Amino acid sequence: MDEIERLTSYLDGGLAADERRALEAELAGDSALRARLEALRAADAALEQLPATELPEGARQRLDARLSGVLAEVLAAEPAAPVPLRRVAGDAPTSLEATEIVPDRFTARRRRRALPARVRPGHPRRGATL
Amino acid sequence: MATDPFEGQSDEEVLARFVDTQLPAGSREAAFHSLVDRYHRRVFAICFQVLRSSSDAEDATQETFVKLARGAGSFRGEAQLSTWLYRVARNVCTDHVRHHARRPATPVADPGELTSAPAEPDTTAGTDERLAVAAALDTLDPLSRQALVLVAIEGLTYAEAAVVTDLPVGTVKSRVSRARARLATALAPDGGSDASGATPDHDRTSHH
Numbered sequence: 001m002d003e004i005e006r007l008t009s010y011l012d013g014g015l016a017a018d019e020r021r022a023l024e025a026e027l028a029g030d031s032a033l034r035a036r037l038e039a040l041r042a043a044d045a046a047l048e049q050l051p052a053t054e055l056p057e058g059a060r061q062r063l064d065a066r067l068s069g070v071l072a073e074v075l076a077a078e079p080a081a082p083v084p085l086r087r088v089a090g091d092a093p094t095s096l097e098a099t100e101i102v103p104d105r106f107t108a109r110r111r112r113r114a115l116p117a118r119v120r121p122g123h124p125r126r127g128a129t130l
Numbered sequence: 131m132a133t134d135p136f137e138g139q140s141d142e143e144v145l146a147r148f149v150d151t152q153l154p155a156g157s158r159e160a161a162f163h164s165l166v167d168r169y170h171r172r173v174f175a176i177c178f179q180v181l182r183s184s185s186d187a188e189d190a191t192q193e194t195f196v197k198l199a200r201g202a203g204s205f206r207g208e209a210q211l212s213t214w215l216y217r218v219a220r221n222v223c224t225d226h227v228r229h230h231a232r233r234p235a236t237p238v239a240d241p242g243e244l245t246s247a248p249a250e251p252d253t254t255a256g257t258d259e260r261l262a263v264a265a266a267l268d269t270l271d272p273l274s275r276q277a278l279v280l281v282a283i284e285g286l287t288y289a290e291a292a293v294v295t296d297l298p299v300g301t302v303k304s305r306v307s308r309a310r311a312r313l314a315t316a317l318a319p320d321g322g323s324d325a326s327g328a329t330p331d332h333d334r335t336s337h338h
Binding site: 040046047064 | 151158166171192202259262266267303310315317
């Protein structure tokens with residue numbers, strides 16, 4: 001891990017305890033390194049000011065309109081034994097494998113989404129005081 | 131946004147309801163709309179980052195959800211739905227770029243437009259700083275900027291950003307890391323303080 005990655009990982013709270021302690025010792029004795037860390041922290045804070053992309057006005061209504069026919073078609077499909085998904089003429093090839101409908105494969109496995117990995121300036125891991 | 135009727139259920143559980151042919155069509159449709167609620171904005175943001183055009187991104191976003199509706203049955207649960215959806219979005223965008231490759235090159239947008247919302251209503255304080263950040267972001271190469279925006283602004287995990295950019299996670303991490311350092315350099319008050327860790331230019335005129 002080079003210096004930049006060490007510093008950004010430190011800000012993200014992603015360094016192992018021993019790595020963190022080693023970096024903090026270096027920071028204590030190296031004002032230039034501290035300045036680089038602070039510049040990174042400031043840049044992260046500035047990034048936080050930028051808003052996430054918003055949907056254009058009316059985008060949801062236009063999407064719903066586009067989906068209504070598709071959903072009607074999909075929902076009206078025979079609920080018979082597993083059938084190959086239809087590929088509609090004109091559809092570009094998709095990365096989705098056109099295979100079977102197997103709803104029972106969806107177990108009730110609860111997965112907490114790992115989001116967000118948003119950069120959190122100024123919130124280094126507990127114990128990081130520099 | 132209205133309350134999610136499937137609040138507390140994972141994306142994968144909601145998708146399972148959509149493909150469950152034992153359920154009434156209305157319930158299944160409601161499940162699908164709930165997934166749209168959860169992912170519409172983020173899928174659009176990803177498409178916008180790739181395509182750099184609001185209308186193209188909207189088309190690609192629609193296409194992504196059409197593919198979700200038609201292809202939901204092929205989702206096996208090995209991946210998270212988010213990752214799966216982002217991969218579809220990336221492929222749709224790639225197809226879009228390929229399909230429109232003969233068009234004249236897309237004009238470069240204004241710096242502010244590149245990273246912020248297409249229809250950003252914001253007029254609050256801090257606009258100057260935002261413009262400065264947007265301008266600084268624009269000094270990054272497009273791939274670094276894209277990775278940084280996806281992770282630091284759009285809130286994707288590194289793994290999700292890796293799917294969108296079709297790069298290994300480690301590559302995305304180091305690219306984001308470097309982009310943060312370059313942004314720090316660009317935003318430094320003196321404009322020249324070197325936070326990138328690169329060796330500063332030695333003053334070759336000062337040798338005695």
